[in-house]
Amino acid sequence: MEPIAGNTLATNYVLKDGDSFIVADAAGDIEGGSDGFFHNDTRLLSRFLLRLGDSQPALLSAAVSRDNVMFVAHLTNRPLPPLGGSPAAQGVIHLQRERFLRNDRLYERIACMNYGRDVVQLPLRLSFAADFRDMFEVRGSVRAARGELLAAESTRTTVVYRYRGLDEAVRTSVLAFSREPARLEPDIAEFMLELHPGVREELYLECGTIAVDAPSAQRFRDGAVHARATMRSRQRxxxxxxxxxxxxxxxxxxxxxxxxxxxxxxxxxxxxxxxxxxxxxxxxxxxxxxxxxxxxxxxxxxxxxxxxxxxxxxxxxxxxxxxxxxxxxxxxxxxxxxxxxxxxxxxxxxxxxxxxxxxxxxxxxxxxxxxxxxxxxxxxxxxxxxxxxxxxxxxxxxxxxxxxxxxxxxxxxxxxxxxxxxxxxxxxxxxxxxxxxxxxxxxxxxxxxxxxxxxxxxxxxxxxxxxxxxxxxxxxxxxxxxxxxxxxxxxxxxxxxxxxxxxxxxxxxxxxxxxxxxxxxxxxxxxxxxxxxxxxxxxxxxxxxxxxxxxxxxxxxxxxxxxxxxxxxxxxxxxxxxxxxxxxxxxxxxxxxxxxxxxxxxxxxxxxxxxxxxxxxxxxxxxxxxxxxxxxxxxxxxxGLEIDGWRGEVRVERPMLPPGIDRIAVRHVAVDARRVDVVFQRQGDRIGTHLEGRDAAAVPLRFVG
The missing domain is CATH 1.50.10.10 (Glycosyltransferase)
Structure with missing residues (x-):
C-alpha cells in the first residue's frame, strides 16, 4: 500500500525493537510529521525536543551504530546567557545524546561536558508530547472521531499520558527522568546543570507503556548490554x-x-x-x-x-x-x-x-x-x-x-x-x-x-x-x-x-x-x-x-x-x-x-x-x-550456490564473481547440523570453489553444469 504523507527519511534515524520503533532527526529530536516513538501502531511520543534555554544546540554529527542498536548524536552550544555563572562561549559545551530500544522501551542518556575554563550554569530543557495517533492517521488517514486524551499526571520525576480510545482501551505513555527537574509540567522539563570544567554530568530518561524503576546509569548500561547481545545473536x-x-x-x-x-x-x-x-x-x-x-x-x-x-x-x-x-x-x-x-x-x-x-x-x-x-x-x-x-x-x-x-x-x-x-x-x-x-x-x-x-x-x-x-x-x-x-x-x-x-x-x-x-x-x-x-x-x-x-x-x-x-x-x-x-x-x-x-x-x-x-x-x-x-x-x-538439504551437500553451478571482487567466502553456512565456509576464488578466467572449516571434509561439494 502506497504511503500518503510524511517526512523524507533520508535524514532520519531509526531504531526498532519488537513492536516498537523510533524515527527522529539527526539531533535526536522528534518534531511531528512521520517522526515519533511508536508502539503497536500507536505514537507514544509525538514531540521530544532538546534545547539549551531557548537555543537549539548545533549538530556536530549523528549516527546509528553498525549493529543498529545505538543512536548517538554529538551537539554543542551556541552562546549561552549568564545565569549566575560565566557566559559560555560557543562550542565549549559538548552534549552527547545516546539512545536505544529494548523490550519496547526507549532508553536515553544525555551527557554534558564543559570544555571551557569557567563554571557554567546549563539550562537544559526538554519539551514533549504524546498524541497517541494511530499509524494510519500519521500516514494521512482522516478519522470521523477520536478517543479522549486524558489529563496528564506527574510526580517529581515522571509524566504519565493516557488516552482512552474509541475501542475503550486505555493506552499509556510514561516518561521518567533520573534527576528531579527544576520545573516539570505536562509538556516540559527544565534542568539547571552546574557544569564545572572537565566534569561530565548525565541525565537518564526512559519512555514506555508502564512505569518501572527510576532511570539510572546502571539501568542504561545493563539495557544496552542486553540489547547488543540480542542483536548479535540474531546476526550469528x-x-x-x-x-x-x-x-x-x-x-x-x-x-x-x-x-x-x-x-x-x-x-x-x-x-x-x-x-x-x-x-x-x-x-x-x-x-x-x-x-x-x-x-x-x-x-x-x-x-x-x-x-x-x-x-x-x-x-x-x-x-x-x-x-x-x-x-x-x-x-x-x-x-x-x-x-x-x-x-x-x-x-x-x-x-x-x-x-x-x-x-x-x-x-x-x-x-x-x-x-x-x-x-x-x-x-x-x-x-x-x-x-x-x-x-x-x-x-x-x-x-x-x-x-x-x-x-x-x-x-x-x-x-x-x-x-x-x-x-x-x-x-x-x-x-x-x-x-x-x-x-x-x-x-x-x-x-x-x-x-x-x-x-x-x-x-x-x-x-x-x-x-x-x-x-x-x-x-x-x-x-x-x-x-x-x-x-x-x-x-x-x-x-x-x-x-x-x-x-x-x-x-x-x-x-x-x-x-x-x-x-x-x-x-x-x-x-x-x-x-x-x-x-x-x-x-x-x-x-x-x-x-x-x-x-x-x-x-x-x-x-x-x-x-x-x-x-x-x-x-x-x-x-x-x-x-x-x-x-x-x-x-x-x-x-x-x-x-x-x-x-x-x-x-x-x-x-x-x-x-x-x-x-x-x-x-x-x-x-x-x-x-x-x-x-x-x-x-x-x-x-550459483545452493544447499541440498536432502543430500546434505553444497551445490555450485557455474559461479561468477562481481567485477573487482576476486574472492568471496560465505562463512558458517549450515548444512544439516554442520557448518562450512564456501570459498569462491578467481583463477584467471574461471572461478574456483572449495569448502573450508571444521566440517568441510564431511560435507560433499557438487558442481553442476
Whole structure:
C-alpha cells in the first residue's frame, strides 16, 4: 500500500525493537510529521525536543551504530546567557545524546561536558508530547472521531499520558527522568546543570507503556548490554559474506544488520517486519520474499515465517477482511483504527500472491534443510492453502489464480504492486475484475510443483501426480493467454472480461524466478528486461519507459524496487544468464553506495545517464526487509550456490564473481547440523570453489553444469 504523507527519511534515524520503533532527526529530536516513538501502531511520543534555554544546540554529527542498536548524536552550544555563572562561549559545551530500544522501551542518556575554563550554569530543557495517533492517521488517514486524551499526571520525576480510545482501551505513555527537574509540567522539563570544567554530568530518561524503576546509569548500561547481545545473536544465525572488498563487505554487513533490526522474535520464531516507518508489522508477502532471499544463509527465518503464517491462516469467509478458508495473511495491525474496524488491516487477507508464495517457501525450505518433520507439522496448513488456490483457479475461465476485493475498504489491487493505478490496459484504461496477474500464475505454478515434490517425499504418489499435472495445465494456459508474440514478452494481467492487459512490466521476471516459461521465451523476457526501457543502470524499472502510465517518480509505474530487481536477477540466473545477474548486482551495489549502503524500499526510475546518483523516493521505507534481503538474493544469483538439504551437500553451478571482487567466502553456512565456509576464488578466467572449516571434509561439494 502506497504511503500518503510524511517526512523524507533520508535524514532520519531509526531504531526498532519488537513492536516498537523510533524515527527522529539527526539531533535526536522528534518534531511531528512521520517522526515519533511508536508502539503497536500507536505514537507514544509525538514531540521530544532538546534545547539549551531557548537555543537549539548545533549538530556536530549523528549516527546509528553498525549493529543498529545505538543512536548517538554529538551537539554543542551556541552562546549561552549568564545565569549566575560565566557566559559560555560557543562550542565549549559538548552534549552527547545516546539512545536505544529494548523490550519496547526507549532508553536515553544525555551527557554534558564543559570544555571551557569557567563554571557554567546549563539550562537544559526538554519539551514533549504524546498524541497517541494511530499509524494510519500519521500516514494521512482522516478519522470521523477520536478517543479522549486524558489529563496528564506527574510526580517529581515522571509524566504519565493516557488516552482512552474509541475501542475503550486505555493506552499509556510514561516518561521518567533520573534527576528531579527544576520545573516539570505536562509538556516540559527544565534542568539547571552546574557544569564545572572537565566534569561530565548525565541525565537518564526512559519512555514506555508502564512505569518501572527510576532511570539510572546502571539501568542504561545493563539495557544496552542486553540489547547488543540480542542483536548479535540474531546476526550469528546467518552465514556471513567476506570478500576483502571493504565497501562491498560493508554493504553486506549493513544489509545483514538491517534484517536483524527488522526481525522480531515472536512465539512462532523470528519474523522480519516489513519496514520502517509505515510497515513495521508482520506482512505476509514481504516476509515470505525476505525468507526466500535469505534462505541459503539463514533457514531459521523461513521456518519462523512459515510457522507464524500457518498459525494465522484464515478459517472462515469475510468480505471485509478479504478472507477465505486456507488463505494466508497479508497484513496485521494492533492499533486503535484496526481494533475499531475502521480499516480491515487488523488481520487482513487481501493479497492474492501470499498464499502461493507461502507454499512455495515451504517447498524451498524443505529442499534447503531436509526438515520433513517440520513440513509434517505444517502439512494441514499447506493442504488448506493449496485447496484455496485450486478453488479460486477452478472459478476462473482459464484456470488462473485471480482476485477481486471483497469490500471497498480493502486493496483494489492485490499483487505486490498494490497501488490503485498499477494494473491497466495499453491505452491506460483500468481493467474490470477479477484480475489474474502474470507473476501470480508463476507463484501458483511453483506452489503446485512444491506440493507435488513434498507429496512424493511423503509417499503420496497420487497427490504428487495430481499437483504435477495441474501445474503443467497452468503452465500451458499462461503460455497461451499471456504471451505477446509481437513484443516477445508477457502481458501484465488478464482482466475479468478475458482481455489481456498488453503492458510490459517487470512482473514476467518473476515468472522466470518461478521457472514457468520455456527456454526460448525466457531468453526473450531476459532480453527485454536488459534493454534501456527497463534497465536504468541502477536496477530494473517496474514498468517499461514506453508504456502509457510510465512515471519514474511513481510508486509502482516506473520506479525501481530492489527486491523486484533481485527476483528478476534470480530468474535470469535460473535460465543460465548469470552474467546478467552480475550486471544487476553491480548496479544495485553502486546504488546502495549512494544511499549510505542501505537500499531503500524503492527509488525513482530515472536513467543513470541523467545524473550521477540514483534519485530517492521521498517517503520510501528505510530500512525495508526485502530491500535489505535483495543484496543476498543478488549475490546468490551470481554465485550459483545452493544447499541440498536432502543430500546434505553444497551445490555450485557455474559461479561468477562481481567485477573487482576476486574472492568471496560465505562463512558458517549450515548444512544439516554442520557448518562450512564456501570459498569462491578467481583463477584467471574461471572461478574456483572449495569448502573450508571444521566440517568441510564431511560435507560433499557438487558442481553442476
Amino acid at each position: 544465525r546467518a552465514g556471513q559474506i567476506h570478500s576483502g572488498g571493504p565497501l562491498f563487505d560493508a554493504w553486506m554487513d549493513k544489509s545483514r544488520a538491517d534484517l536483524a533490526l527488522l526481525t522480531s522474535e515472536l512465539d512462532t520464531g523470528p519474523y522480519p517486519y516489513a519496514g520502517i516507518p509505515w510497515f513495521s508489522t508482520p506482512f505476509g508477502r514481504d516476509a515470505v520474499i525476505t525468507a526466500l532471499q535469505t534462505l541459503w544463509l539463514d533457514p531459521g527465518i523461513a521456518r519462523g515465517v512459515l510457522a507464524f503464517l500457518a498459525h494465522h491462516q484464515a478459517q472462515e469467509e469475510s468480505a471485509f477482511l478479504d478472507a477465505a478458508p486456507g488463505k494466508i495473511m497479508h497484513e496485521t495491525r494492533k492499533g486503535e483504527m484496526a481494533a475499531m474496524r475502521e480499516l480491515p488491516f487488523g488481520r487482513y487477507y487481501g493479497g492474492v500472491d501470499t498464499t502461493p508464495l507461502f507454499v512455495t517457501l515451504a517447498g524451498a525450505y524443505a529442499e534447503r534443510t531436509g526438515d520433513l518433520m517440520f513440513i509434517e507439522r505444517l502439512w494441514p496448513a499447506l493442504r488448506a492453502a493449496t485447496q484455496w488456490i485450486e478453488r479460486v483457479c477452478d472459478g476462473n475461465r482459464d484456470g488462473f489464480l485471480d482476485y477481486a476485493r471483497g469490500s471497498s475498504t480493502g486493496l483494489a489491487n492485490q499483487g505486490w504492486k498494490d497501488s490503485e493505478d498499477s494494473v491497466f490496459h495499453a491505452d491506460g484504461r483500468f481493467p474490470r475484475g477479477p484480475i489474474a496477474l502474470v507473476e501470480v500464475q508463476g507463484y501458483a505454478f511453483a506452489a503446485l510443483r512444491a506440493m507435488a515434490l513434498l507429496a512424493k517425499r511423503r509417499n503420496d504418489v497420487d497427490a504428487a501426480m495430481r499437483w504435477q499435472e495441474r501445474s503443467e495445465r497452468l503452465r500451458a494456459a499462461v503460455e497461451e493467454r499471456f504471451w505477446m508474440s509481437d513484443a516477445g514478452y508477457y502481458g501484465i494481467a488478464v482482466d475479468g472480461d478475458g482481455a489481456l492487459c498488453r503492458v510490459r512490466a517487470s512482473n514476467p521476471g518473476h515468472l522466470l524466478f518461478a521457472g514457468l516459461p520455456d527456454a526460448g521465451r525466457a531468453a526473450s523476457v531476459a532480453a527485454n528486461l536488459l534493454t534501456p526501457a527497463f534497465h536504468t543502470g541502477w536496477g530494473l524499472r517496474t514498468l517499461a519507459s514506453d508504456e502509457v502510465r510510465y512515471n519514474p517518480m511513481s510508486y509502482h509505474n516506473g520506479s525501481v524496487w530492489p527486491h523486484d530487481t533481485a527476483l528478476c536477477a534470480a530468474g535470469l540466473a535460473r535460465y543460465g544468464d548469470r552474467a546478467a545477474a552480475v550486471r544487476l548486482l553491480r548496479g544495485m551495489f553502486e546504488a546502495a553506495v549512494h544511499f549510505d549502503l542501505r537500499l531503500p524500499e524503492l527509488f525513482c526510475g530515472f536513467p543513470r545517464a541523467q545524473g550521477p546518483t540514483p534519485v530517492a523516493y521521498p517517503v520510501a521505507c528505510l530500512p525495508q526487509a526485502w530491500a535489505a534481503g535483495s543484496a543476498f538474493m543478488l549475490l546468490q544469483s551470481c554465485l
